[in-house]
Each structure stands twice: as structure tokens, then as C-alpha cells.
Amino acid sequence: MKQTEAPSTKERILDAAERLFAEHGFAATSLRTITAAARANLAAVNYHFHSKEALIRAVFARRLGPVNQQRLQLLEACQARAGKGPPRLEEVLEAFFGPALRLGRGLAQSGINFQRLMGRMYGEPGEHFRSMLQEQFAEVAVRFGEALRKALPELPPVELYWRVHFMLGAMAHTLTGVDYLPLFSGGQCDPSDVEGTVRRLVSFLAAGLRAPVAPRQASRSRA
Amino acid sequence: MKQTEAPSTKERILDAAERLFAEHGFAATSLRTITAAARANLAAVNYHFHSKEALIRAVFARRLGPVNQQRLQLLEACQARAGKGPPRLEEVLEAFFGPALRLGRGLAQSGINFQRLMGRMYGEPGEHFRSMLQEQFAEVAVRFGEALRKALPELPPVELYWRVHFMLGAMAHTLTGVDYLPLFSGGQCDPSDVEGTVRRLVSFLAAGLRAPVAPRQASRSRA
DNA sequence: GTCTATATGGGGATAGAC
């Protein structure tokens, strides 16, 4: 393991930005606040990142790269285990959720901050985030899409899209909700139990994905 | 039906704010932009709403009141149908999702804007939103919590909390994703089909909520 | 209720010395 040396200015800015963006949102966090927290000079942001928008991209890229790489790696492993047959649905889901949710464990507080960020990213307005999401997830989307189609051969593609959409929502909310769930469960649920979270999320979603396709109900009211 | 008269300044501001908040987020939308779009004077915001924060609350309260009222009404109906037995899970879910998702139909574009807003609200940072959520949903949360416990008598309460959490995530993402899903499905999914959306969401989530509780797996790696 | 004008503060970005 690499010795933990004094982090560079660039890294301190990334760390501070990650934390503050997670706590207060992007628009509400000023570069001045970030550089103050990072014990760096205001101009350093523009020197290292050129603009606030580029800083945001850098914050995401730093963590999302490794996460997505690990996702693809786990997916390959589970496809290898399946041989020529369809991969097991639960394993595909775990390959997708595991790396993201385990960030909170590997990086301690920093990882938790990033989890919140990642979850919020999906709902963020503006074209900037839209395009970032598409870039970052392009390959992962294709590969996991294929795997899910194979794991659920009976499910019509349109229905699969819908269900993947629901699934991403559940994941995003689980990521942001690290501090939400204990609140409304009266402390009964503990999101710091990462493996428990993954297990619960996977079994919930696997059941949802396997649900029989609901028939178009006879139109009872023509509202 | 009430005649559609020229809306008052107050209403025009609410409409414009709703749309612009939905499109660009809260922090990124200035009162100047809002009043310009509403063809109102900048000072009118402070006259009618006192502050930007209060304006945000007003935007939510205007729609959420009726939605929650309708939710409780539908829940009562479905409990009445069940008599003394447990209510049917699918009906409980539909009572919860239906009113929110049907906003997009009843109010046309305005409703779609509000859907986006409502979905994003869950992920919004800051204590202000946290407390708004709790106020607005206090009664609904209690009543639907009870109903779900009755509909799923076998499920341990802790697991129910987790699953409700996942469920809210799927709903929030469905609300915000009105324009997201058609994009990545290549136009194959049509969120303007409200009843289809409700039906799909309900059957997906009902299956997830009914999933067998995953056993704590034997720890294979002590990572 | 609606306007103009303004108070007051903070934002992102950059020039140029060191």
C-alpha cells in the first residue's frame, strides 16, 4: 500500500470540492469556499482545472473511472462463470452495485461524500450533467444491458428498459440516502452495513426485474 | 369547470418558478429570471412571497397539498374494500403513485414540470428541503406505512424500511426521468402513457416488496 | 399592488508579480 503522503494542492482541492458539493450541491458551493477548505489559493482552481465546470468533471472522473472498471471486471467474471449459458441475474446486479456502494467503505468519509454526489448526479438539471452521465456510462450501459437481456430472456426489451429505469432510481436513492434512511427508520436500518445493503438491494431488484409483465388492464374508466 | 381567466401576478410567478426550477434547479434560477418569464416586476416576488426560500415552499405546497389529499382518499377507499383483512399491496401502491404521476396529465406541461421538481426534491441538499419533505409527508408516511405493514405481514419491519427506501428511489427517478427514459430507450418507452407507467411501476415494486428476505450469506471473504 | 432605483454582498475568472 502506498504511503499516505501529504496530498498535493490539486488533490486537496478535489477532496474539498467533493465534500462540499455533496453537502451543499454544486451551484451553492463557491470556489472560494472550496479553496478555503482546501487551504489553497482561489486562483489555484483555475490554474489546475481551468473552470468550475471542469472541476466538477474532474471530481467525478477521479472516482468513476475505477468504479466502472471494477464493474466491467466483475461482470466478465460472472459471465465466465456462466459459460455459454445466461449469467445469473443476482450476480450481474451485484457486479453493478457492489463497486459503487463499497466506495463508502474503501475511502471512509470521502467515499460516502462521493456516494451522495453520484446518486444526486442522476437528478441534476442541465445539459452539462446529462452529457457527463452519457460519457461516463456509455460502455457500462452497453455491457450490462447485454448481460441483463441474457439473464432475462423472457422479458420484452421495452419492459426491460422500464425496469432498468426503476432500478437506477432505487440505486441512486440508496446512494444519496446514506443519511436519510436511519432517520426515518428510527435508526433501525444501518447503511454502513455495506454488504447488507447490497444484498437487500439485489434481492429487491431481482424480484422486481423478474416480475411477470402486467397485462394492460381493461380500460375501466376513459378518463 | 372554472373559466380559465387571466392568472394573477402571484400565480404567474408560481408557474414561471415551477417551470424554471424544474429546468435549471433552484440555486441556478434567479428571481430576475423568474419575474422576467412571468412578466412581473422583480419586487413582486418579495411582496407576494417575502423571500426566495418561501417562494420555493409555495411552489411545492400548491401542488403537494392536493396530491397528498388524494393519496389518503384513495388509500381509505382501498382499505374499505379490504374490510378487516389486509389491503391489497398493488392497490396501496397505486394509491400512492397514481396521484403524483397523474399530475402530468391533469395539468399538461405545468404538471410535468412539477413532476420533475418533486422527484428532485428527495435528492436536494440542505436542511431546508429536508424539513419541507418531513412536513409535507408526515401524515402520508404514517398512513401508508401502516397499510404496507398490513399488506406485508410476513416482512420484518426493518426489511420493510429498506424496501420502502428503494421504492421511493424508483418513484423519484420515474418522476424526474420523464425526459430521460425515452432518450436511452431510443424512444421505445413512452412516459406520457401515464397509466402504463403506473402499472409497470406497481408491478415491479410489488414484486420487489414481496421478495423473500435474502439470508445473510456465509461470509466467504473477510474483506 | 406595482414600479424604479439602489443597497449590499458574493460569484467566476484573470493579470501579473513572485
Add this chain to the structure above:
DNA sequence: GTCTATCCCCATATAGAC
């Protein structure tokens, strides 16, 4: 690579005339 100083713009909020 890091700093100070500054440009220029926009934000919310309010005072006070109409």
C-alpha cells in the same frame, strides 16, 4: 505553482414613489 489584487457581472432584498 502559488500568491495578491482586481475586473466585471449578477444575486437577493428593500426603500420609497406612484
